[in-house]
Amino acid sequence: MKTVIVYGSTLGNSKLTAERIAFTLGNAELFEVNRFPFGSLPEADLYIFGGSTWGLGELQDDWGVKIDDLQSAALTGKKVALFGTGDQNSYSDTFCDAVGTLYDAAISAGATVIGPWERSGYDFSESKAVRFGRFVGLIIDEENQYDLSSERIAAWCTQILEEMN
Numbered sequence: 001m002k003t004v005i006v007y008g009s010t011l012g013n014s015k016l017t018a019e020r021i022a023f024t025l026g027n028a029e030l031f032e033v034n035r036f037p038f039g040s041l042p043e044a045d046l047y048i049f050g051g052s053t054w055g056l057g058e059l060q061d062d063w064g065v066k067i068d069d070l071q072s073a074a075l076t077g078k079k080v081a082l083f084g085t086g087d088q089n090s091y092s093d094t095f096c097d098a099v100g101t102l103y104d105a106a107i108s109a110g111a112t113v114i115g116p117w118e119r120s121g122y123d124f125s126e127s128k129a130v131r132f133g134r135f136v137g138l139i140i141d142e143e144n145q146y147d148l149s150s151e152r153i154a155a156w157c158t159q160i161l162e163e164m165n
C-alpha cells in the first residue's frame with residue numbers, strides 16, 4: 001500500500017505525528033501542505049491529511065491557505081484518512097476542530113474517509129471533529145496526553161491497514 005501524508009504544523013507536533021504514522025505504515029511519502037500539488041495528485045492508495053487547530057477552532061495557517069485546494073482536489077473514489085493535534089484542556093470547546101474542517105473539505109472533494117476514532121479517553125466539551133459520536137480521524141494531544149501518543153498512533157495505523165484490506 002502506497003500512502004501520501006500531507007500535514008500542516010506550526011510547532012512541530014503534527015509534523016512529528018505525520019512522521020510517526022509514516023514510519024508505522026511504511027511506504028509513505030510526506031509533504032508539508034504548502035508544498036503539496038493538490039492540482040496533480042501523486043499516485044497513492046491512501047491520502048492522509050492532518051494538522052493542528054489554532055485560534056479558536058481555526059485551521060493551522062498553512063492549511064488555511066490550502067483548504068480550498070483540498071476541497072477541489074480530484075479525490076472522487078479515493079480513500080482519505082485524517083489526523084489532528086490539539087489541546088483538550090486549554091481549548092475544550094474547540095478541541096481539534098480543524099480535523100472537522102478537513103473532513104468537510106475531503107467529503108466535498110468526493111473522498112471516502114476511513115479511520116474513525118473513539119472519543120473515549122479524552123476529556124473535552126466540544127469538537128467539530130466529532131461526527132455521529134466518533135472522531136473522524138486520529139486525535140493526538142501532545143500537551144496533556146503525550147504519553148498516550150505512541151499507542152494511539154500504533155492502534156490507529158493497525159486499524160487503517162485493516163480497513164484498507
Ligand SMILES: Cc1cc2nc3c(=O)[nH]c(=O)nc-3n(C[C@H](O)[C@H](O)[C@H](O)COP(=O)(O)O)c2cc1C
Nearest residue numbers: 009010011012013014052053057086087091095096
Ligand atoms: C494560540 C493557540 C491557539 C490554539 N487553539 C486551539 C484550539 O482551538 N483547539 C485545539 O484543540 N488546540 C488549540 N491549540 C493547541 C495546538 O493545536 C496544539 O499545541 C498542537 O499540538 C500544535 O500542533 P502543531 O505544532 O502541529 O502546530 C492552540 C494553541 C495556541 C498556542
